[in-house]
Amino acid sequence: MSKSEQTRQRVADVALRMFREVGFEKTTMRAIASEAGVSVGNAYYYFASKDELVQELYRQVQDEHAALAEKALTEQSAAGRTDLASRLKATLHTGLDVMAPYHRFGADFIATAIRPTSAVNPFSSDSAEAREASLAIFKKTVEGAKPQAPKKLRSDLPELLWLGYMGITLFWVYDTSEGQRRTRRLVDGAAPLMARGLQLARIPGVGKIIDEVLDLSRSVRK
Amino acid sequence: MSKSEQTRQRVADVALRMFREVGFEKTTMRAIASEAGVSVGNAYYYFASKDELVQELYRQVQDEHAALAEKALTEQSAAGRTDLASRLKATLHTGLDVMAPYHRFGADFIATAIRPTSAVNPFSSDSAEAREASLAIFKKTVEGAKPQAPKKLRSDLPELLWLGYMGITLFWVYDTSEGQRRTRRLVDGAAPLMARGLQLARIPGVGKIIDEVLDLSRSVRK
DNA sequence: CCTCCTTTTTGAACGTGTTCAGAACTGAGT
DNA sequence: ACTCAGTTCTGAACACGTTCAAAAAGGAGG
Known part of the structure; x- marks a missing residue:
């Protein structure tokens, strides 16, 4: 070196x-x-700036998340637990695990990240690479699940789950409960609900609405 | 004075x-x-800080929104348009109208507001008053709607819609399309979908899941 | 060893939000 | 008019992120 x-x-x-x-x-x-x-x-x-040092931090957190999630998903599969709810829990909980040491200061990082001009902004093109890596974790989570998600949702699902993960992260930042157990409870509760909710897409009346939601979401993302 | x-x-x-x-x-x-x-x-x-001046700005924006929304809702009612989708559109669009002059700098304000330590943070206790005022707009939007929303959702609905409004605001900040027309399109598309989605709560299978989502949301808000 | 160019390093300086000791003012009580 | 406590106001000073001209170090070619 x-x-x-x-x-x-x-x-x-x-x-x-x-x-x-x-x-x-x-x-x-x-x-x-x-x-x-x-x-x-x-x-x-x-x-070039303090922000760039934060970017370095994000990269590291993300790499660690990818590794931990991969490991947890593989172990679950080996034990025969392949349902989407379990896989989602594994991915979300490992994400929280990795972020835990930074919880006290999470808010500052979020404030930095949320500026559209920031290189760390999760939606900006500067962080496209990091976002792709994070998305890949959710793709893997969804694709390895049996039974599979309804077909019409399958392609959009990873992106929607990633968005949900951003929301959970925001919740986590504001969660002052000891060890952020409320966020843990949220994950434990939300993962099975989402998995079951997906099945509703098969009910005709619901399916039609979901189609429209997906259409809107696609059109608005341009 | x-x-x-x-x-x-x-x-x-x-x-x-x-x-x-x-x-x-x-x-x-x-x-x-x-x-x-x-x-x-x-x-x-x-x-005491630059943030407190931003708080002043928020108060003003909010007062203006309350007034404009009230006016729009009353006019719609007088014209016989009382469905939830129309009312929701009115409330959301007037919100965007009021924020419009600040769009160029919205991101800076969001970055300021998102710190849990900030007095402007929409979830903090410091801004409880402002949040209540904003919530009141959504309460009025929901309560004046005919047909009414399903009973089991009615009490939680304003808070959920307010949360959705926060999300839309975030989307708006990042929306660089001319005049933020993508956000306008999102509102036009999302409002009727939400209104129709609520009716699904009456389908037995869906209703059960919704009950659980509401339970989770309540338990996690503690 | 010297020259010359590039890469790396320095630390003073700038403009920022914020603080604070004290100056100036105000008004009620005498 | 004078006092004096409270309110309002001042501007220098502080620590911060960031910039930049210039110094130092490195290295390739003679």
């Missing part, structure tokens, strides 16, 4: 550790630089 | 005008103070 890469890595490591330990706002660029043994300007040579 | 009140008002007026004209980030406290003819410290004597 070149000296340049080492410096970059050291800055990133220090930043992420400090984010975890003292939070986003209290971690100043000066503190990061000093702790990493470089000047402020040098930290900026590698990361 | 006392001199103190005058100063406070002048600061607020200048701030809101500048927010509208040049945006949240570009409106500095120094500029507000200078434009209002007071010192920076004096502006802080009346508003």
Whole structure:
């Protein structure tokens, strides 16, 4: 590893550790630089802004989620539990597991991420790669499920679930209950309800409405 | 009006005008103070932070929404249009109308509002009053509708619709289409779908699931 | 070893939101 | 008129994220 890469890595490591330990706002660029043994300007040579350090954090959280979810899904399959509700629970709970150390400061990260101009914004094109990776987890969750979801929903489902996951994350940020158990309960309750709700798509009257909802959702996404 | 009140008002007026004209980030406290003819410290004597000025903005937007929605709903009723879909459209569209001048900077406001520590956060206790006022608009929207919504949903409906409105607002912030017409289309499409969707609650199989969704939503709100 | 270009590093400086010690003003009581 | 407590106002100062001109280090070719 070149000296340049080492410096970059050291800055990133220090930043992420400090984010975890003292939070986003209290971690100043000066503190990061000093702790990493470089000047402020040098930290900026590698990361154009504090936001870019958050981006680094997201990447790491996401990689970890992908690995943990994959592992949990595989174990469940081996044990014969292949229903969508169980798989969804596994994916959502592992997501919460990975984010847990950052809960105290989650709000700051969300505030950063939500700006359309932010590179970390989950809907922006800058983070397309990260979003695809996250979507892939939900694709895997849905595709490996038996019985499969109703055909008409299958293709849109991962994206809708991912959107739901964003909502759950928002809920989690505001969840001050101990260990965020209310969010855990939400996941445990919502996963089976969603799985069962999907079956309703087979009832004629419901199916028609769902078609229209999907049409609208597609047209509005352009 | 006392001199103190005058100063406070002048600061607020200048701030809101500048927010509208040049945006949240570009409106500095120094500029507000200078434009209002007071010192920076004096502006802080009346508003503890820049966020509190945003709170002032929210209050104003909300009052305007309440008035416009009320007017639109009354006119519709007079013309004999009392179905929920039409009423919902009126409420949502007037909301978008009121926010329109701020669209360019909406993202900054959202980023400010989303911090749990922010006084402007729509879920925080600090903004309970504002939230109640907003909820009241949706209560009126639902209650004045004929035919009425299914009984089991009636009490939770305003809160759920309000939540949906938050989602639509988020969508609107990210909507860069001209005049935010995609958001308008979303409202036009979603309002009738929601109204028709509610009727499905009367189908036995669907009703049971809805009961459980409501139970979960209540238990998780604690 | 020297030259010359690129990459890396420095730290002072800028503009920001916010704080605070104290100055200026106000008005009620004497 | 004078006092004095409370209210209103001031502007310098602080810490922050970020920028930038210039210094230092590295490295390729002679």
